[in-house]
Amino acid sequence: MLLELPQFVPDAQRLSQIFSAAAAPTFFLGSVAAFVSLMSSRLAAVTDRVRSLNAIDESDAARAHLKADIERLRRRAHFLHSGMVAALRAGICATLLLAILFVTEFMGFHYAYGAGMLFIIATMFLGFALYRFAQEASIGYGGADEMQ
Template sequence: MFVPDVARLASIFSQATAPAFFLGAVAAFVSLMSGRLNVVVARIQKLNRLGEDHPKHEDLKADLARLRRRARLLSNAISAALVAGVCSTLLLAELFVTEFLGFHHAYGGALLFTFATLALGWGLVLFFQETRVGLAEADEYE
């Protein structure tokens, strides 16, 4: 029988709480980094439109390398966090499918959760690096 009883369904949902919470945290993290990436890209676009007659033209144009590094770090951090999100989603799917089919999911689930945690950790390291590069004096000018 594919449909478990009410007690078993309650157990499945309680087991799904941690991966679902993790997935929500990943989504919030990706949203935060996407917002920062949008600001960095907008700044790059603004500097690329800067006219030769701007008094700080050379200084501001020299800042493009730093901004591109920030964009690359944020993009890589988003990718790592998205890998963590995909692993969390697969973990949730595996949890429900294996329970409905009566299989044991402990080994695959542990592997997926470990990989998701490592991927999110890598995204956090990259985000930390981006925040270190973050604010510079050149950001104060239009």
Template sequence: MSFVPTVAAMTEMFSRAAAPAFFLGAVAAFISLLTARMSTVVARARLLNAIPQDSDKAHMRDDIPRLKTRARLLKSGILLSLGSGLCAGLLLGTVFVTGFFALQYSYGAGILFITATMLLCGAMIRFAQDVIMDLHEFDYFE
């Protein structure tokens, strides 16, 4: 068994790694989107928490529970996306490790890819739930 793969084997490994690498890039972009939304929700919650109870805008504080729910949904989506990215990263590593040792990885790679895809789908469901909750009557008050 040779630990130095041929040029043809390296080319094959890189072509197999393209899909997981693009998937990992998409997951990273999705995590960036979720964290940006999370920061907007947190900033809005901080703004509403700063309104004094005896102010004429105190009724706007009623929106805080909705913002907490949105933050929980986004946190869950971020964690699911991170799990998906971890699976994609493991898949990428598996492609190269098995290429160096000339091992078969079909079943393991399939399971990792299915897991990564399902986790990303779960994150997208959480994102959709957040989008549904996004606009609310309180958002129009200033």
């Protein structure tokens, strides 16, 4: 035969190699999903707190001072939101990496072009998300949080 096509139905050994290559990006993707879930729940709590503070009537002298905390809560929300976006970008990069690894292994190619760079980019996005989470955590608790 003049042109030999790659074998599209891999044998058990080839499937084992494909799954081995996919283990690290899959673990990375699971970690990103858990991290986004954590930040999402914190963002929901911050948003609920802002809503409850905004509901305080200006004539309520006993609780009006609590509204001063809204700016800190908005900063927390900003850090959480930008961290979530960065983590989601890391997840997209990890998903693309997973797809590239599967295609190259499945097609029998010798090189996965761009895979290393995608992993570096994904790791940088996740690192930025962790930095944003650390910023939010550093201002995360205020004395006004205890009051209603």
